[in-house]
Amino acid sequence: MTTTVDTPRVVKATPRTRKRSATSPLRPKRSPLLTGVMVLYLIYTLVPLVWLFISATKTQNDLLSSPGLWFGQSFAFFDNIKDTLTYNDGIFLRWLGNTVLYVVVGAGGATLLATAAGYGLAKYKFAGRRAVFAVLLGAVAVPGTALAVPTFLMFSNLGLTNTVWAIIIPSLVSPFGLYLMWVYATDAIAVELLEAARIDGAGEVRIFFTVALRLLAPGIVTTLLFAVVSTWNNYFLPLIMLSKPNLYPLTVGLTQWSNQATGVGARPIYNLVITGSLLTIVPLVVAFLLLQRFWQSGLSAGSVK
Amino acid sequence: MSASVALRRRRGRFRQDGKGWVFVGPFLAVFALTFLAPIGYAIYLSLFRDQAFFGGTVFVGLDNYTEALRDPKFWEAFGRVAVFLVVQVPLMLVLALLAALAIDSARLHAAGFFRIVIFLPYAVPGVVAVLMWGYIYGDNFGLAADLNDLLGTTAIQPLSGSWMLPSIANIVTWEFAGYNMLIFYSALRTVPGELYEAAAIDGAGTFRTIRAVKLPALRGAIVIATIFSIIGSFQLFNEPNILRTLAPNVITTYYTPNMYAYNLSFAGQQFNYSATIAIVMGVITAIIAYVVQLRGSREAL
Numbered sequence: 001m002t003t004t005v006d007t008p009r010v011v012k013a014t015p016r017t018r019k020r021s022a023t024s025p026l027r028p029k030r031s032p033l034l035t036g037v038m039v040l041y042l043i044y045t046l047v048p049l050v051w052l053f054i055s056a057t058k059t060q061n062d063l064l065s066s067p068g069l070w071f072g073q074s075f076a077f078f079d080n081i082k083d084t085l086t087y088n089d090g091i092f093l094r095w096l097g098n099t100v101l102y103v104v105v106g107a108g109g110a111t112l113l114a115t116a117a118g119y120g121l122a123k124y125k126f127a128g129r130r131a132v133f134a135v136l137l138g139a140v141a142v143p144g145t146a147l148a149v150p151t152f153l154m155f156s157n158l159g160l161t162n163t164v165w166a167i168i169i170p171s172l173v174s175p176f177g178l179y180l181m182w183v184y185a186t187d188a189i190a191v192e193l194l195e196a197a198r199i200d201g202a203g204e205v206r207i208f209f210t211v212a213l214r215l216l217a218p219g220i221v222t223t224l225l226f227a228v229v230s231t232w233n234n235y236f237l238p239l240i241m242l243s244k245p246n247l248y249p250l251t252v253g254l255t256q257w258s259n260q261a262t263g264v265g266a267r268p269i270y271n272l273v274i275t276g277s278l279l280t281i282v283p284l285v286v287a288f289l290l291l292q293r294f295w296q297s298g299l300s301a302g303s304v305k
Numbered sequence: 306m307s308a309s310v311a312l313r314r315r316r317g318r319f320r321q322d323g324k325g326w327v328f329v330g331p332f333l334a335v336f337a338l339t340f341l342a343p344i345g346y347a348i349y350l351s352l353f354r355d356q357a358f359f360g361g362t363v364f365v366g367l368d369n370y371t372e373a374l375r376d377p378k379f380w381e382a383f384g385r386v387a388v389f390l391v392v393q394v395p396l397m398l399v400l401a402l403l404a405a406l407a408i409d410s411a412r413l414h415a416a417g418f419f420r421i422v423i424f425l426p427y428a429v430p431g432v433v434a435v436l437m438w439g440y441i442y443g444d445n446f447g448l449a450a451d452l453n454d455l456l457g458t459t460a461i462q463p464l465s466g467s468w469m470l471p472s473i474a475n476i477v478t479w480e481f482a483g484y485n486m487l488i489f490y491s492a493l494r495t496v497p498g499e500l501y502e503a504a505a506i507d508g509a510g511t512f513r514t515i516r517a518v519k520l521p522a523l524r525g526a527i528v529i530a531t532i533f534s535i536i537g538s539f540q541l542f543n544e545p546n547i548l549r550t551l552a553p554n555v556i557t558t559y560y561t562p563n564m565y566a567y568n569l570s571f572a573g574q575q576f577n578y579s580a581t582i583a584i585v586m587g588v589i590t591a592i593i594a595y596v597v598q599l600r601g602s603r604e605a606l
Contacts, residue, residue, distance in 0.1 A: 028511070031412040038407055038419050041400075045423055045483065048437050051448060055440075063446040113332040120328025132329060135341075138591070149570045149579050150347035151339065170339045178332060204324050233430040235543050240571065251432040258436055259550050274440070277433040284428040292421065 049281075056080055056275045063270055080275040087272055092279075094246055095253040099232060101164065102249055106171030107227035114174050114227075115220055118181025119212055123189060136175055152240045166241035167249070171231050177223040184219030185212070221294035225287065232284055250280045344587075350580035362577065369581040378559040379582060383589075385470065386561050390538040393474040398530060401482045402523070405489035406515060420490065424483040431480060435547040438476045439464075443551060464552040473544045481537070485530045492526035493519060528601030532594045539590045542567065562586045 051068055057080070062072025084092050121129065151170060152161065160166045189212055197207045213220070235251040242248060245256065254276050261268035288295070351369050353362040373379055404423055408416045426434065441447045442463035449461050463472040496518060504514045542563040549556040558572065559565035562582060569579035 028410070028412050030414050032414075034407055034410070034412050035414045038404070038413060041404060042419060042422055045426060045479070047448075048434075048441060048479065049425075049429075051441060052437050055446070068441070068446060068448045068451050113335060116328040117332035120325040124325025124328070126323050126325040129325070132333065136336075147340065147343040147347070147583070149566055149576065149583055150343040150350065152570070153350070153576060154343060154346050169335065172335045173332070173339050175336075204327060208328065229428060233432070235430075235432045240567070251430055254436060255432055255547055255550075258439075258547075262550055262553075270440070270446070273436060277436055280433050281429050284430070285425060288425070288428045289421070 052274060052278055052281075056271075056278045058271065060268070060271045063274075076271070077275075080271050081279070084272045084275045084279065087269070091245065091253065092250075092272075092276055095248050095250045096279075098164075098247060099249040099251075102167050102171060102234070102238075103228055103231045106168045107224060107231040109168070109172045110174040110177060110227040110231075111220060111224040113172060114177035114223055115181050115213070115216060116208065118178050118183075118219075119185045119189070119208060119216065121178075121182050122185035123191065123194060123212075136178065148236055148240055151237075155241065161241050162244055162247065164247065167234065167238050170237055171227075171234065174223070174227050174230070177227055180223050180226075181216065181219055184222075185216060188215050188219065218294050221291060225291060225295050228287065229284060250276070254280065347580040347584055350577050351584055353577050355575070355577060369578055370585065372578070373581050373585050378565060379562065379585075382559045382562045382565050383586075386538055386541050389470060389474060389541065390535060393477060394531070394534040394538060396474075397478045397482050398485060398527070398534065400478065401485035401530070402489055402527075404482070404486045405493060406519065408486070408490055409493040409519075410511070420487070424487050426480050426482075427484040427487075429480070431543045432547060434480050435476055435544050438472075438479070439548050439551050442472055464548070464555065466555050469548070469552065469555050473541070473548065476544050477537075477541075481534070485534070488526050488530050489523055492523050496522045524601065528598060531597055531601070535593055535597065536590055539563075539586060539593075 047069075054069060054071060055063060057075050057077040058066065058072040059074055059076045059079075062074060062076070066072035121132065155161050155166050160169070193211060193215075194207060197211050202210070232249075233251060234249065235255075238247075238249050238252045242252065245253070248256070254273060257269055257276065258273045260266065261270065352364060352366060354365045354369065355361075356363050404419075407413055408420050408423075413419060429437075442449050444450050449463050453459050453461050462468055500518050501514065504518050509517060540563055541561040545556050545560045546564055546567070549560075556564075558568040563586070566579045566582040566586070569575045569582065573579075
C-alpha cells in the first residue's frame with residue numbers, strides 16, 4: 001500500500017514537529033503515494049455530495065439534459081430553495097419544525113436519561129446492578145427495527161400513533177449513549193470528589209447536577225450529538241407510526257416527495273427532493289464540524305474499554 | 306494518561322445503597338416501555354393466529370414458528386442479507402481499518418482534513434443518502450447514465466436485478482465506513498507512545514508495528530464494530546425500501562427479512578406472523594452477535 005521505511009529516516013524529515021508525538025516518536029516521512037490513495041477515498045466520499053450540490057442549482061429540465069457533475073444552463077439554486085420552502089403551503093418548513101421538535105425533546109431527553117443512568121451505574125453499587133447490565137446487553141442485540149411492529153401495535157392500543165409521542169418516547173432510549181456515558185463517568189469522576197461533596201452536606205441529586213455534570217461535559221456532547229443524528233435520521237419509526245403528513249419529519253416527507261414521481265398521476269418534483277435533501281444535510285454537517293473537538297475526545301474515551 | 310489510570314484504580318469503591326436507582330430508574334422505565342414491553346408483546350402475538358372466517362384470534366402455540374422456518378420467502382430474504390453480511394461487512398471494515406491506519410500513520414498530508422471528510426457521510430441522513438445514490442444510479446439524470454454515454458454502452462445498470470445488492474452495499478459502505486474508521490482511529494489514539502518507541506528500538510518496521518502493536522490494540526474496537534455491522538445488516542430496511550420506488554420489479558416485498566415483516570404487517574395485516582418473523586430474526590441476530598463477541602474476547606486472552 002505504501003513505501004516501507006524500515007528504519008527511521010529522521011535526517012531528511014523537515015524540522016516541523018508533529019503535534020501528536022504520542023503516536024509515534026519516529027516522525028516518519030510523509031508519503032505522497034499514501035496521500036494519493038487516500039485522495040481516491042476522499043473523492044468517493046465527496047462525489048455524491050458534490051453531485052447533490054450541483055443538482056440543487058438546476059431546474060428540472062436542466063437535471064435531465066445536463067451532465068450530473070457540471071452546472072446546467074440556468075442557475076436555479078435560490079429559486080429551488082424558495083420553491084422547496086413554499087411548495088404545498090410550506091409543508092417542508094412544517095417537516096423541518098417537526099424534526100427539530102423530535103430532536104430537541106427526543107435526543108435531549110435521551111441524553112439526560114443516558115447521562116443520569118451511566119453516572120448511576122458507574123458511581124453507585126446497588127442490588128440489581130449486574131442484572132441491569134445483562135438486560136441492556138441482551139436488548140441491544142435484538143434488532144431495533146424488529147421491535148417496530150410490536151411497538152406500533154402497542155402504541156396503537158394506547159392511542160399514541162399519529163401523535164408526536166409515538167416518535168418522542170422511543171427516541172428517549174439510547175443504549176449506545178448509556179454505554180458511552182457509563183464508560184466516561186467511570187473515569188471522569190473521582191469518588192473522592194463525590195465523598196467530599198457529601199461531607200459538605202449536598203444531596204445525591206444536587207451532587208449530580210452541580211459536580212458531576214460539568215465533569216461529564218465532553219461525554220455528554222458526544223452522546224447528544226449521536227442521539228441528535230439518530231433522531232434527525234429516524235425514518236422507520238415515523239414511517240410506521242405516522243400517517244398524517246403534517247406530523248412527518250423531513251426524512252419521511254422527502255421520500256413521500258420522491259414517491260410522487262411514480263405511480264398514477266405522477267408529479268415528479270426532482271429538483272425539490274434534491275434541494276430538500278441538501279437542506280436536510282446542512283444542519284448536521286455544520287453541527288459536526290463545529291463540535292469536532294468535543295465528540296472526538298468523547299469517542300476516544302468511550303473506546304478505551 | 307497517568308491521571309486516568311490513577312482514577313481507574315479508585316473505581317473499586319462504591320456507595321453501597323439504593324440511591325443509584327434514582328439515576329438509573331428513569332432510563333430503565335422508558336427502556337422497559339420501549340424495549341422490553343414490545344419484545345414481550347411480540348412473543349405473545351407470535352403465539353396466536355387470526356381466524357379467517359370467524360374473526361378474533363386463536364392460540365396456536367409454536368405453529369407460527371414452524372411456518373416461518375419453512376417459509377421460502379423468509380429464507381430467500383435471510384439468504385440475501387446473509388450474503389450481504391458476508392461480503393459487505395468485511396469490505397467496509399477493511400476499508401475503514403486501512404483508512405484509520407493511514408490517518409494514524411503520520412505519513413499522510415493533511416490527516417485531520419481526511420479524518421473529518423471521510424467521517425462526514427455519517428452526518429448525512431440515511432434517507433438522503435439513499436435518495437441521492439438512487440438518483441445517481443438512475444437513467445434519468447444520474448451519473449450512471451452519464452458514464453454510459455461517455456463509454457457508449459448501456460452496461461452500467463446499478464438498479465437492475467443482479468446489480469441491486471452490490472448497489473445497496475455501496476450505499477451502506479459509503480454511509481458507515483467513515484464512522485467505523487473513526488471508531489478504529491479513536492482506539493489507535495489510546496495506544497501509549499512508549500509501545501511505539503519500544504517497537505522502534507526492536508527494529509520493527511511500519512507493517513511489523515501495525516501487526517504487533519496496532520492491531521492488538523484495535524481488537525476490542527473491531528469486535529464492537531463487527532457486532533454493530535452484523536446487527537445493521539440483518540436489519541437492512543431503509544435502503545431497499547426507498548430504492549423500491551425506483552426499481553419496483555427488482556425489489557420484492559420480501560427483499561430483506563425486515564421488509565418482509567414490515568409488509569406482512571402494513572400491507573397484509575398479518576400482525577401475528579409478522580411478529581414471529583421479527584422474533585426469529587432477533588434471535589438469530591442475538592446468537593451471531595453473541596458468538597462474535599465470545600470469539601473476539603476469547604482470542605484476546
